Amino acid sequence: NAGVTQTPKFQVLKTGQSMTLQCAQDMNHNSMYWYRQDPGMGLRLIYYSASEGTTDKGEVPNGYNVSRLNKREFSLRLESAAPSQTSVYFCASRLAKGEQYFGPGTRLTVT
C-alpha cells in the first residue's frame, strides 16, 4: 500500500518549457488535490477534483491545468513555466471526511 505517490521528485525547467506532474493514489479515495508550498505562504490549493471527471479551481490556479485521468490519477500541467512557479508541489487525496493524505512532493525550479 503506497498511499499517494508523485513523480518526478525533482525537476528543473527553463522559462517557457512545459511539464506534467503525475500523482496516483491507491486508497480508493474520491477527492484529489494539488497544492504548492512556498516559504512564508503555507500550503495553497491550486486545483482539486471531487470525483472522477470533475475538476475545480482552488486559490492559485493561474498558469496550471489539471486532468483527472481516472479515480487513481490526477495530473498537474504547466504549459509555459515561469520563475514564479518555482515551488514544492504536493498532491493529496481524501476519502469522505476532512482528512487529507499527502504525497512526498515534487521540487520544481524554473530558471
Place this chain on the structure above:
Amino acid sequence: QKEVEQDPGPLSVPEGAIVSLNCTYSNSAFQYFMWYRQYSRKGPELLMYTYSSGNKEDGRFTAQVDKSSKYISLFIRDSQPSDSATYLCAIHQGGSEKLVFGKGTKLTVNP
C-alpha cells in the same frame, strides 16, 4: 480576518519539555480539526484528527479543541529531538471539499 491563524514560531525547546502549539479560527461552521507534522523536505503527515470539543490523546500527543473560543491546540509531552518538524493545523467544514491550513509552526527540540 484570516480563516486560520497560527503562530509561525520558530519554537525551540529542550528535550523532555512540554510543547504547546496553537491555532485560532474565525468560522464557527468548521467541524473537523487536524494536525499535520511535516519533516524537512517531506510531505505533511496526518498526526491527529478530531471533530468535537475536548481532548483527544494519542501517546505523547494531545489535541484539544475549544469550539466556544475557536481555538485548537496540540500538546507534545516529553518532547524528543525526533519531534523537530513543522506542525500545521488544518480545519474542515463539513460538506466542503477544502481544508483550510495554518501556515505552520517550526519546532526544534534540542538534545
